[in-house]
Amino acid sequence: MTAPATGSANPRRAALAALVGTSIEWYDFYAFATAAAIVFNDVFFPADMPPLLRTLSSFGTFAVGFLLRPLGGIIFGHIGDRIGRKKTLVTTLLMMGIASFCIGLLPTYAQIGAAAPALLIVLRLVQGIAIGGEWGGAVLVAVESAPKGKATFFGSFAQLGSSVGALLSTGAFSLMNLFGSSAFHSWGWRVPFLLSAVLVGVGLVIRLRLEESPAMAGIEKQRGTEDKLPIVEVLQKDWRTVLFGILGLATATGGYYLVTSYLLAYADDHAHVSQSMLLNGLTLAAFLELVVTPWLSLLGDRIGAHTVVIAGLAGVVVLAVPQFLVVHTGSTLLIWGAMLAMRFVMSALYGPMAAILAEGFDARVRYTGISLSYQLCNLVFGGFSPIIAASLSAAAGGSYWPVAALLMAVSMIGIVSISRLRARRSALLTAGTDHGLTGRVTTTV
Secondary structure (H helix, E strand, O other): OOOOOOOOOOHHHHHHHHHHHHHHHHHHHHHHHHHHHHOHHHHOOOOOOOHHHHHHHHHHHHHHHHHOHHHHHHHHHHHHHHOOHHHHHHHHHHHHHHHHHHHOOOOOHHHHOOHHHHHHHHHHHHHHHHHHHHHHHHHHHHHOOOOOOOHHHHHHHHHHHHHHHHHHHHHHHHHHHOOOHHHHHHHHOHHHHHOHHHHHHHHHHHHHOOOOOOHHHHHHHHOOOOOOOHHHHHHHHOHHHHHHHHHHHHHHHHHHHHOOHHHHHHHHHHHOOOHHHHHHHHHHHHHHHHHHHHHHHHHHHHHOHHHHHHHHHHHHHHHHHHHHHHHHHOOHHHHHHHHHHHHHHHHHHHOOHHHHHHOOOOHHHHHHHHHHHHHHHHHHHHOOHHHHHHHHHHHOOOOOHHHHHHHHHHHHHHHHHHHHHHHHHHHHHHOOOOOOOEOOEOOOO
16 A cells, blocks of 8 residues: 655646646647648558548558557556656657657658658657657646645646647647648648647756656655566556546547547548638637636546546537537538537546546556556557548448447446446445545545
């Protein structure tokens, strides 16, 4: 049993470091997702390739980044549990920034042929390893440093990086799109990737000033010479928590890409909706997520993080069909309204998950445990969701119904899984087991 950490000297600085770092990491990640949906199919693949195959190939380069995310979680989780959270987060930030900058410099298929998508895939794999180690450490420096009863709120700052990154990346692409289609496909798409160098410089300044998580002091005192590897201990003792975490996060990861990246491609191919209008809608949705996530996480500190997530999943079930249905109306108001409503309920299920997962593992293996849960979920449900959705829609003659049904099914499974995590946590507390976050996370039965 790991003793509770006494708290960081500056929990606000820890939250800021988590926010800024994850914002930059997710900016790079979402920039790739946006480019894969609207430009990579034309830039990195031959013009005589069938449109559907080019779309699937473009989404394939997006998907490969998820293949190595669990490996990144295991590698950096081990380092973070043994050496410290801070050093790990500096390394992952540098890896992501360098890879993204290099993507902005890549030659096209017309210039170097098949080597272009090959190089794109290599850099995407580096991104995957980096983001695999980033999320867990950012969450922990915020949650482990949080004041009593505020872990859900402080943990949400790491989660806010997703909406900030999405806001910055879609905003950057929207700005570049103003130069016209020809300029955008020629050079405009490169600018968002090149800008990552500036953002990484800002992130490094903040993270190098970050204090180490207070939980690390307790870990060093209790570590024995015969301690098992963190990954071995997690798989032996906490595999149920990992499994329920994966299923509980499925909509927040895979579902997110269905209503962002895949929605962009679907609306363009089947409804012929303006890309600029869709990008502007996604930018507004990212801004809404940025605003409401802290408030929903504060609500989680009051009524229980699990309750908020379950309500969010129920909202996704209700909105799954309308999200795709309104695309065919061509109405900007209806399309944006559906985007905003969907992002609101997804904010409810994404923000509090940091605290829910963190409380499920002992501090000695917590980095590894939450990283494994999150990154395996992204591998199974995240990276391949646009490809699966495109394939299902094509098999149904271009209909959105199979995709909406998939989103609803995954969300209902998530409700069951989050309920099981709440029950497991309550059982641990009843048995007197303390993972070092008692009092920091609000758990309701």
